Amino acid sequence: MDNYVIIHFLGGASVVTGSKFLLETSEKNILIDCGVFQGLKNLRELNWSFLPVSAKVIDVVLLTHGHLDHVGYLPRLVKHGFNGKIIGTAPTLAISEIILRDSAKIHEEEAEKANKDKYTKHQPALPFYNLVDAEKAISHFQAEVTDKWISLSKHIAYRFQYNGHILGATFIELDINGKRFVFSGDVGRFNDYLLHAPKKPEWADILFIESTYGNKLHDTENIEDILSNLIKDTINKKGNLIIPSFAVERLQTLMYLIWKLYQKNKIPNIPVFIDSPMGNRVLELFKHFPEWHKLTHSDYNNMCQHITIITSYKETWKTIDDKRSKIIIAGSGMVTGGRVLTYLQQLIDIPSTTILLVGYQAEGTRGRQLKDGVHEIRFFGKYYPVKAQVRSIESLSAHADQGDLLNWMTNIKNIPEKIFLIHGELNALDAFRLKIKDTYNWNVTIPKLGDVEKIIL
Template sequence: MPVRITFLGGACTVTGSKYLVTHQGQRLLLDCGLFQGYKPLRLRNWQPLPVAPSQIDAVVLTHAHLDHSGYLPLLVRDGYTGPIHSTAGTRDLCAILLPDSGHLQEEDAAFLNRHQLSQHTPALPLYTRLDAQHCLQQFQAHAFSQPFEPIPGWRVTFSPAGHILGAATVLLEVGGRRILFSGDLGRPDDLIMNPPEAPPQADTVLIESTYGDRQHPAEDTLHALGEALQRLARRGGVAVVPVFAVGRAQTVLHAIHLLKVQGVVPAALPVFLDSPMAVSTTGLFEKHLGEHRLSAREARALSHGATMVQTTDESKALARRHGPMVILSASGMATGGRVLHHLALYASDHRNMVILTGYQAPGTRGARIANGEKTIRIHGQDVRIGAEVVQLSSASAHADADQTLAWLRRMPHAPQQVYVVHGEIGAADTLRQRIEHELRWHASVPEHASTGPA
């Protein structure tokens, strides 16, 4: 019986990654992500999977970002009882991210109900903090380069992918086939993370295409951020920086630390990290030395280079301060969380600044701000964007198109087929064409819910 892959997410979109591998009646789910961005995509989170969770035998995660892990609390709540296999770094991050995701969804639902802003009565969270905490009990951590069997006869090996702590590429060997999942590939020149390891030989490759149609700009992140913060300090404004609590927050903190050490920005410029999840994540860099470029001293400096804001009252108290100051807050695409309150408060004033770091998925508030829209909707209200908008495209933690192709070229031999996934349709198809024309490999862009041979 042939090995088959069904693309339940991350197909023709850069979110919701879920790939179901089936062989001889057994099923392995590779990644279990939430859909984010456009409302039609987010609505998919509320639709049942085409396979009952109780019929899935194992789950394997590439990394902890919610578009790869955030559906796990639902999967377990709806009947999945098997193991969730990951690296130790991914397990530690999911223990932070998933309960926080459930908490934010409970908060958002409560806000909508309190202000009667929902079309549903009552508005319900997709899942709760308790749902998320429950699924954490099923995690099993594995070391890089150490093969294991998630299902008897199925063999999986994790290799470092860069990108964020714990991120892995996954080699799955089953039914005589070698299937390689890239997950999200990091950059060879990342400010914090090590470069991804060279790919092993495989018959079938699933390659991400977040930046499949573009190259990172030649701008130097430190230089661009330094100039922006100099302007901010001179006019006494407030910079709101939407950041992913995992990865991007730490990269920006490290960059600001370097700029202060170099004397580029005032050493006294106040910096606040307003995200309990990001605060907890920052401490993990000391625990996972060796997975990133930072020394033990630099990893400690991450936690001491900013005021760590934990409670809601501490977050609200920031509104009573005057600029200049920098507020880093989740989420990275301004889809939810405390950053929305800061944007609502500061985005209209021309003295202030919104600094966008890296990819903004279409349909998110971050993308609308990046595209120059003059008003955005926050908590049912229109907020004018009068602040200066700065885009640090070079701060992305994803490999760009050239870097992705360079990684593929390091394979010992050409695979039989490549599926281009986890990218918007334009980016995915552009990368497909480059793989076919430049590498002379067979490549295709699978559609959502389609099934193909592995």
């Protein structure tokens, strides 16, 4: 084997989204994650560009987990000529199937609506990928277990390790000719409501670590009190509590919290509607993969019986017309699309409406605009006045904060040769760089999008 690895930072470098890291070796070319860029328009437009490397030369894709910004580019990769295996844990691939089919459908619907209502500069507007493209990508999926070294070639092996965050999520260890490359993926919380604590790497020669909250500690706010007060306030105002939610993990956590509040008599029996087809399908996976989470079979069933799952667009409108105070949890979490837009279109200009944001809101998303206090917001080609109250709970995030990230590194026995900070906005990356230096006296690199780095083995 040649004595070097060339790393291509194709996404997730100096930005939070678009995770793609290509390791070029003489035996295999390995892509870690294959996500889309989200947020600012200039980032989203990168999704339409061809990769600076040919998809045909990539031999295998290893997935840390199933979020869109880690798997959403897979159909394009296959369309551009990738013909290898896409490997992840069984729940990661199950979630990825759901997400790719759902996003393909949304891409098709948005292109159709843009053409019909003529709010596009493209003639015609085309979907980023369609259902056929998604199915072709899914046909490349291969599930593997955790905690076991699996050979890719003579001198290369990999291992998945449990990482919390969402169902199926792992960090990836790659042994390349005796040198350990560790990709954190997205690290979960050590005190998550539904998931077990992440495992920790014990050796890392080259470490790639996410920095989404590298400059923050999650608030120690009492989430149960905040939620119960918001719900009671909603009932007093005879209004609606709309919670835009990520379909994977966040939605299920909210269901659990609201059900627990009712169990503890902290809230009345207010109607709770879940309007997220993708979220419903992910909820089913909790039943199929019980070893990946903390919920008992009994708690899962009771939680599901407490809420109403909306299964059709007709039911969406019936819910909007329902005059009762209610809680509506709908996708998407950053208000970038999905069913939540239909509710906001009808209810965002009503003062008795409360919008609760429950996680990271990337730059350029409607969620960030709402969090920053905009007086009007645009979707479906029109502006809508924001008269609803907007609240935010960041401590429900499935991402590790700075303290958790530092904790995640505590079992590493050696001093890494290289540490690359990835998945962060620039202020978070720089703050985390200084914190690592102060805590461990390790040198840190912050790669930029498109950077290429050569590692001597």
